[in-house]
Amino acid sequence: MRGDGSGEFIRLEVDGGVGTIRLDRPPMNALNKQVQEEIRAAAVEASARDDVRAVVVYGGQKVFAAGADIKEMADVSYVDMAARAGALSSAFTAVAEIPKPTVAAVTGYALGGGLELALCCDRRVAGDNAKVGQPEILLGIIPGAGGTQRLARLVGPSRAKDIVYTGRFVDAEEALSLGIVDEVVAPDDVYEAALRWARQFVNGPARALAAAKTAIDGGLNGSLADGLKLESQVFAALFATEDQKTGMRSFVENGPGKAVFNGR
Incomplete structure (x- = not known):
């Protein structure tokens, strides 16, 4: 180590x-x-x-x-x-x-x-x-x-x-x-x-994992309405990442669970 x-x-x-x-x-x-x-x-x-x-x-x-x-x-x-x-x-x-x-x-x-x-x-x-x-x-x-x-x-x-x-x-x-x-x-x-x-997460979509954590933890601190707004914001932001493009193209071409992410 x-x-x-x-x-x-x-x-x-x-x-x-x-x-x-x-x-x-x-x-x-x-x-x-x-x-x-x-x-x-x-x-x-x-x-x-x-x-x-x-x-x-x-x-x-x-x-x-x-x-x-x-x-x-x-x-x-x-x-x-x-x-x-x-x-x-x-x-x-x-x-x-x-x-x-x-x-x-x-x-x-x-x-x-x-x-x-x-x-x-x-x-x-x-x-x-x-x-x-x-x-x-x-x-x-x-x-x-x-x-x-x-x-x-x-x-x-x-x-x-x-x-x-x-x-x-x-x-x-x-x-x-x-x-x-x-x-x-x-x-x-x-x-x-x-x-x-x-x-499990070493080769995962790092930005999406961070977004999931932000949405879950942030949503617990306010109302459901505020949490849903936060979720929408971080969800949309992921469409600016390479991993989103990789993940969706891989799904279309090869089916689920086969994407190779780079964390960007």
Whole structure:
């Protein structure tokens, strides 16, 4: 695997068109300020690079991320956190805004900020030993990096409130039934399962995939009428791409599913 973009704790490793944003801050990948900003930088780089066509976010074989660095937060004042909270949220939003298919490969714990990071991906693959949750309430706070918003949009307000209010850990089987994760496999198979999903898109129509993500995510933020307008705009724009011409000509000449796209 070829490592390119890297910080002290976060690496962007690119291999065969798939970029892996690798969290590596032993033992629990605690998400301190430095880690958060390195995640932002890796997401921005993955977004910009033409050789990255899909992205896996991975914490390693033992743990995804067990949450924020509480030692760093414990003595922070309201004034300081008020100044920092927006940057915390936007660092994770940089992952959500990667204009390519993204998948979180979750082993072990994905708690607090760890679950919030996983929720920024399009899909989540978890080991059968995984435990996810938003335990911030047990610290006298609430999720502050998207947990109250992305979780509620994913599983509905009632289920999100149960998870946020109680701070309980949700095991892999329940997380699958609730739709928090999309696939459960043996822990040793998590990364390969995530790669398998991501590799589907390496030779796909990159502009159309980005447009699909824009339409779905953007449409969830407003009314149905606004979403339909957005869909129409990004749909029409694809008729300016090479892949649209390639895909339709291939369909006419050879039938469906045989087009070879160049991502432009």
